[in-house]
Amino acid sequence: MKLRMAHKLALLLAGIGLAAALLMAVLAERVGRTLLVEGAQEALLTSTQVLARRVEVMQANVARDLRIVAEHPLTLRVLKDNEADAADRLARWFEVSMHSQPAYFQMRLISAADYGLERVRIDRHQGQLLRIEDDALQEKAHFPYVSEALALPAQELFSSEIAINHEDGAHDGLEQPTAIFSMPVYAPNAPNGKALGVVVINVDLRNTFALLAQDLPKPYQLFLANGEGDILLHPDAALTFGFDRGERHLIQSSMPALAAVVDGSTDHAVLDFNMDTSHPMVAAFTRMDGAPHTAPPRTLILGLAQPAREILARAEQLRRTLLGLAVPVALGGLVLAFVLARTFTRPLAQLERAAHGFGQGDVATDLPIDRHDEIGTLARSFVHMQHCVGNQLQTLRENQQTLERLSQHDSLTGLPNRRFFMQLLEQALVRAQRHGQTVDLMFIDLDGFKPVNDQFGHECGDQVLQTVVRQLRAGLREADILARLGGDEFVVLLDGALEQDTCATLAAKVIELISAPIAIWQGHTTVRVGASIGLARYPQDGRTAYELLRSADRAMYAAKEAGKGCWRFATSGGQSAS
Numbered sequence: 001m002k003l004r005m006a007h008k009l010a011l012l013l014a015g016i017g018l019a020a021a022l023l024m025a026v027l028a029e030r031v032g033r034t035l036l037v038e039g040a041q042e043a044l045l046t047s048t049q050v051l052a053r054r055v056e057v058m059q060a061n062v063a064r065d066l067r068i069v070a071e072h073p074l075t076l077r078v079l080k081d082n083e084a085d086a087a088d089r090l091a092r093w094f095e096v097s098m099h100s101q102p103a104y105f106q107m108r109l110i111s112a113a114d115y116g117l118e119r120v121r122i123d124r125h126q127g128q129l130l131r132i133e134d135d136a137l138q139e140k141a142h143f144p145y146v147s148e149a150l151a152l153p154a155q156e157l158f159s160s161e162i163a164i165n166h167e168d169g170a171h172d173g174l175e176q177p178t179a180i181f182s183m184p185v186y187a188p189n190a191p192n193g194k195a196l197g198v199v200v201i202n203v204d205l206r207n208t209f210a211l212l213a214q215d216l217p218k219p220y221q222l223f224l225a226n227g228e229g230d231i232l233l234h235p236d237a238a239l240t241f242g243f244d245r246g247e248r249h250l251i252q253s254s255m256p257a258l259a260a261v262v263d264g265s266t267d268h269a270v271l272d273f274n275m276d277t278s279h280p281m282v283a284a285f286t287r288m289d290g291a292p293h294t295a296p297p298r299t300l301i302l303g304l305a306q307p308a309r310e311i312l313a314r315a316e317q318l319r320r321t322l323l324g325l326a327v328p329v330a331l332g333g334l335v336l337a338f339v340l341a342r343t344f345t346r347p348l349a350q351l352e353r354a355a356h357g358f359g360q361g362d363v364a365t366d367l368p369i370d371r372h373d374e375i376g377t378l379a380r381s382f383v384h385m386q387h388c389v390g391n392q393l394q395t396l397r398e399n400q401q402t403l404e405r406l407s408q409h410d411s412l413t414g415l416p417n418r419r420f421f422m423q424l425l426e427q428a429l430v431r432a433q434r435h436g437q438t439v440d441l442m443f444i445d446l447d448g449f450k451p452v453n454d455q456f457g458h459e460c461g462d463q464v465l466q467t468v469v470r471q472l473r474a475g476l477r478e479a480d481i482l483a484r485l486g487g488d489e490f491v492v493l494l495d496g497a498l499e500q501d502t503c504a505t506l507a508a509k510v511i512e513l514i515s516a517p518i519a520i521w522q523g524h525t526t527v528r529v530g531a532s533i534g535l536a537r538y539p540q541d542g543r544t545a546y547e548l549l550r551s552a553d554r555a556m557y558a559a560k561e562a563g564k565g566c567w568r569f570a571t572s573g574g575q576s577a578s
């Protein structure tokens with residue numbers, strides 16, 4: 001099937017529309033994806049910063065709890081005087097504190113004397129609070145949280161490395177990631193003297209971060225590394241605390257973009273990484289340097305990650321919406337393109353019909369000539385062309401008619417020539433045969449014409465011929481057909497079935513008319529010619545035009561031979577006269 005121009009144009013326009021809609025959808029989806037990922041990274045970064053702030057607040061809370069205990073008189077009474085009552089009250093205090101702080105594994109008051117003997121100790125044991133007393137209390141002077149804290153000035157906080165707690169009798173904290181904070185206790189009247197002991201709080205790292213991150217939007221995944229990049233918290237537990245097993249799992253090894261955060265060149269980073277081959281993640285990390293009044297300063301690198309799939313779910317929704325829009329838009333475009341194409345091609349079809357019709361002789365009158373565009377110009381040009389071609393055709397027809405007339409008539413006299421006369425005669429014979437009628441033919445040859453030519457010139461001869469014709473016309477009936485065969489020979493096809501007498505009368509009249517003097521040289525002189533006439537009748541003298549003419553010619557010669565100026569019938573029985 002051949003596609004019409006309108007259909008091709010419609011398909012082209014619709015194709016362009018569909019391609020544009022799809023391109024827009026793809027671009028919008030790409031831009032949407034980028035914006036979503038960037039937005040998620042920003043949100044993640046903000047969340048890590050919020051989390052870092054919470055860690056600082058938590059650390060400040062621990063420091064505050066330690067300071068209150070370190071400065072309380074009960075603590076001094078236990079350390080200096082070893083008062084059992086004071087120890088009991090302090091133990092209850094520890095219990096209340098740990099009750100309100102579920103992330104505390106353990107609270108202790110440790111004496112500087114007796115090799116760092118624990119004086120008051122509350123452990124979290126299988127979710128319950130357990131006081132450790134008497135012989136179960138241990139000497140801890142060799143642990144940094146005791147030895148190093150004793151060397152600190154008042155109110156300074158000791159912060160341990162975050163590590164797996166292997167300490168004997170740590171109860172729930174045993175083998176758990178733990179951060180240990182401690183603060184020295186000084187006598188109020190001797191703040192620059194020797195520390196009497198330390199107050200210690202063991203903090204459950206996982207529980208702490210779970211609590212701190214609990215109201216962050218899910219599904220976030222938490223990452224924590226120390227200042228060297230050792231992974232402390234990670235969704236894959238096998239990567240955490242590698243140093244505790246003699247391995248190193250550094251965060252910057254799996255995420256090279258974090259090297260700058262680990263070495264301190266920048267305090268944050270956003271990145272994409274693959275948790276495994278099928279789980280691309282988007283993440284943000286923030287570096288936390290040690291809080292003031294904390295020794296030694298401990299750096300932490302906190303990170304939050306979110307599956308890219310979750311983030312891009314909205315992009316998928318956008319893609320579906322855009323594709324859903326693209327289909328009706330494309331269909332609408334197809335309809336619109338078809339209507340537009342029809343609008344453009346309808347006038348062209350009109351012009352095409354007009355051109356076709358014009359070829360068959362029709363003149364179109366309903367063309368869009370009032371339009372002010374190229375189609376209007378084309379229509380006006382077509383109308384102009386129609387007009388010009390029409391005029392040329394008219395001229396051609398007129399020329400053709402002139403040529404036809406010239407080919408059928410004698411140029412000197414304007415009479416039908418021999419060829420045309422023979423046609424007329426044949427038609428007359430057919431009619432006569434059909435109606436069983438007769439046809440009479442008069443053959444006229446001028447007498448003495450040559451001397452006119454010879455004496456007065458050819459031009460005068462022409463004038464004489466024209467005058468003879470005028471006289472013949474005047475003498476013959478309207479319906480009689482006069483023709484010039486050539487030279488000074490004329491024929492008359494007499495109208496109607498005539499009696500022979502009538503024919504003879506007409507011949508006599510013709511001879512008389514022709515024999516009248518003819519003025520030449522503008523009337524200065526006259527000449528005379530005569531006429532010899534042969535009469536022949538269909539059907540007896542000839543059944544065809546040729547036979548009839550030959551018979552009339554012979555009769556005319558008979559008249560010539562008889563002395564000219566007379567007529568003869570072709571039929572021997574016919575009468576003749578001079």
Ligand SMILES: Nc1nc2c(ncn2[C@@H]2O[C@H](COP(=O)(O)OP(=O)(O)OP(=O)(O)O)[C@@H](O)[C@H]2O)c(=O)[nH]1
Pocket residue numbers: 412445446447448449450451453457458459460461462465486487488
């Ligand atoms: N002026 C003129 N002369 C013509 C024309 N056609 C033929 N003629 C001349 O007409 C003459 C006819 O010759 P003829 O019929 O022998 O002359 P005629 O004197 O009539 O002779 P008869 O018929 O025997 O009486 C010739 O001289 C032709 O040259 C024409 O168109 N114009």
